[in-house]
Amino acid sequence: MPHPSVLPGKIEALPRSQIRRIMALAAEMDDVVHLEVGEPAEGTRAEIIRDAMEAALNGATKYVPNAGSPALRKLIAERISDRNRVAVDPGRVVATTGAVGALFTAMSLVVEPGEEVLLPDPGWTNYQSMVLFAGATFRTYPLYPERGFEPDPEEIEALIGPKTRAILVNSPGNPTGAVWRAPCIDRVAEIARARNLHVISDEIYEEMTFDADHVSFMGRDIDDRLWVVSGFSKSFAMTGWRIGWLVAPAHSVESAIALQEPTVSCISAVSQAAAIAALSKYPQTPGELAAIYRRRRDILVEELAGSGLIAARPAGAFYCLIDITRTGMSSMEAALDLLEKKKVAAVPGGSFGPRSDRYLRLAFTTSDDRLKTGCRRILEWVSER
Numbered sequence: 153m154p155h156p157s158v159l160p161g162k163i164e165a166l167p168r169s170q171i172r173r174i175m176a177l178a179a180e181m182d183d184v185v186h187l188e189v190g191e192p193a194e195g196t197r198a199e200i201i202r203d204a205m206e207a208a209l210n211g212a213t214k215y216v217p218n219a220g221s222p223a224l225r226k227l228i229a230e231r232i233s234d235r236n237r238v239a240v241d242p243g244r245v246v247a248t249t250g251a252v253g254a255l256f257t258a259m260s261l262v263v264e265p266g267e268e269v270l271l272p273d274p275g276w277t278n279y280q281s282m283v284l285f286a287g288a289t290f291r292t293y294p295l296y297p298e299r300g301f302e303p304d305p306e307e308i309e310a311l312i313g314p315k316t317r318a319i320l321v322n323s324p325g326n327p328t329g330a331v332w333r334a335p336c337i338d339r340v341a342e343i344a345r346a347r348n349l350h351v352i353s354d355e356i357y358e359e360m361t362f363d364a365d366h367v368s369f370m371g372r373d374i375d376d377r378l379w380v381v382s383g384f385s386k387s388f389a390m391t392g393w394r395i396g397w398l399v400a401p402a403h404s405v406e407s408a409i410a411l412q413e414p415t416v417s418c419i420s421a422v423s424q425a426a427a428i429a430a431l432s433k434y435p436q437t438p439g440e441l442a443a444i445y446r447r448r449r450d451i452l453v454e455e456l457a458g459s460g461l462i463a464a465r466p467a468g469a470f471y472c473l474i475d476i477t478r479t480g481m482s483s484m485e486a487a488l489d490l491l492e493k494k495k496v497a498a499v500p501g502g503s504f505g506p507r508s509d510r511y512l513r514l515a516f517t518t519s520d521d522r523l524k525t526g527c528r529r530i531l532e533w534v535s536e537r
């Protein structure tokens with residue numbers, strides 16, 4: 153008997169991050185240096201876990217409001233208002249299932265089938281999937297290593313066509329480690345306003361900056377078209393709790409909340425308790441984590457200094473792209489070879505966009521010692537090619 157088909161074509165069309173193949177192979181080997189994993193090795197702070205357990209024992213085991221509790225929305229609004237020196241009304245904040253939930257909500261509300269979104273290249277693979285799943289298409293705008301992986305805003309403007317509805321931006325960036333500066337952000341905001349486009353700003357790495365502060369898209373007079381995405385995964389090392397947030401334009405926040413109901417209902421009550429504890433009792437956590445990543449960024453830059461491999465010195469997040477053009481390999485070939493010969497797992501750049509096959513992404517989330525070992529193995533690998 154034939155069975156009914158499942159979303160014909162829709163799932164097959166989604167790009168899969170090439171990281172899966174590398175992770176599967178690495179899992180079967182010993183002594184691998186894991187530079188592929190995009191999450192803090194530290195894990196969630198024990199006090200936050202204890203507070204969440206306590207809350208669960210005291211009844212935080214039930215549904216919460218679609219937008220998250222008023223207490224959590226208020227704490228999030230206070231945090232981002234303080235950080236970005238803008239006044240954010242808690243009514244514009246929706247607590248979501250990770251930053252992914254916030255991105256999915258924004259993308260679903262902003263584009264219709266047949267429309268178009270502008271995405272960064274190199275950029276996080278899931279942006280492409282979300283656009284395609286919404287039935288829309290994307291064009292990519294280049295991020296230049298020689299500009300510290302900032303875009304040229306005029307190039308973004310030149311890509312805008314009659315079907316373009318939104319520009320997606322991500323600073324600090326995955327996989328680039330770039331932190332865009334104010335002039336670039338101001339200009340992109342200005343273009344979005346002039347051309348009547350939405351801006352979806354993924355600021356999930358906002359607290360992971362090393363040289364200069366993060367600049368938000370907030371406070372640039374585009375609040376009526378700005379969707380800011382962030383969360384607890386990276387700043388508080390809480391990836392598995394699945395909790396993030398969306399700051400929506402005031403006129404669309406009810407739609408964003410309404411969309412939670414049939415998709416996820418609400419965030420988990422235990423995660424909400426953990427998030428409240430994180431913001432109200434341990435607000436210093438992101439700064440402590442950022443100090444660890446700054447140190448690891450310095451180790452990586454020092455170890456690879458002089459090799460010419462680093463595409464641009466990472467200023468934020470916890471990634472560094474290395475340019476493997478000289479090996480003459482595709483990024484997948486290079487990642488497989490590096491794993492096989494030197495037992496270092498890295499992510500092939502090919503899945504970050506059409507111009508990114510010359511890169512491997514290294515995540516400096518592992519311990520200082522393993523990071524040093526990984527860098528030395530990479531140098532050996534390159535010299536033997």
Ligand code: PLP
Pocket residue numbers: 190249250251252253276322325326354356383384385386391395396
């Ligand atoms: N945005 C970017 C750029 C990311 O790198 C990630 C995770 O790696 C996410 C969003 C997803 O964050 P979350 O785990 O909170 O859904």
